[in-house]
Amino acid sequence: MDNTRGSGESLLFLTDAHLRRGIEAMFFAYRGFTADPDRILADHGYGRAHHRAVHFINRTPGTTVNNLLAILGVTKQSLNRVLRTLIEDGLVESRVGRRDKRERHLFLTDKGAALESELSEAQRARMRAAFRDAGPQAVAGFRAVLEAMMDPEQKHQFDAVQEVSE
Template sequence: MNEIASRAAQGENLLFLTDEQLRKGIEAMFFAYRGFTADPDRILAQYGYGRAHHRAVHFINRAPGTTVNNLLDILGVTKQSLNRVLRSLIEDGLVESRVGTRDKRERHLHLTEAGAALERELSEAQRARMRAAFRDAGPEAVAGFRTVLEQMMDAESRALFNALKETS
């Protein structure tokens, strides 16, 4: 029996985790996140960008025309922090900010061709890593992983996540 199947067979034992098992899960998440962000970090460094730029580009791509206020809600960052990130993305020709047609105070964000190309490069690196991990883990593990991630979200984050799922 392989390690994943063995862990799955012990699944009911995981309902009552010890502090040591939880610590291992926390550490696994830290190292997995480091791996998940490593390739995009290398790409972003070439532009002098960081993870905040990546998140902004990702969610602008995910919802073209999203407003600055909506992006603030999704990212959970301060207006000052987002403005700094958007300013550099706009100045570098990766994002366009368009005045709203119904409300002139709103700014709607769109990726330019160059921004879309960067987003594809960043997301393909992460998709390749996730595709390989999901393939190796199997469908039951993937479903369980998604369930665990969603259960870790607070109610507001889960609502934002579900709203994004509906736009797929």
């Protein structure tokens, strides 16, 4: 595998300048990645926390509030505010658990699924274009870098979400 790109410098020896450039690239890429959904969310009066909740409820239908808390890494109070809005607006349905009545299982309504689809399609289009431009080796390297940056618990949660959808 070729560890060079453009400048011919070996990526096996990374200086602080290389690392700063990577950090800055992540900041600007994240701004681009979230720009389209942010515009859609603003039209509905929602923010990124609503997007993340809708995304993971869609990926793991029936997930519990506690599981969603663990995935998102937010406080219960913060998540409750977001869920209350999504439920009141008819995007999310909360159902009492069959085995444990204290549990609340979350599902997107048709309206919630439509919003999630609009948001994720905007991001898929951006990623699809970037992946196509970068090529398969770069895509594999990108995924490897992202996964290597995850803490073990985050990696476990990431793997669990992937298993649900496969």
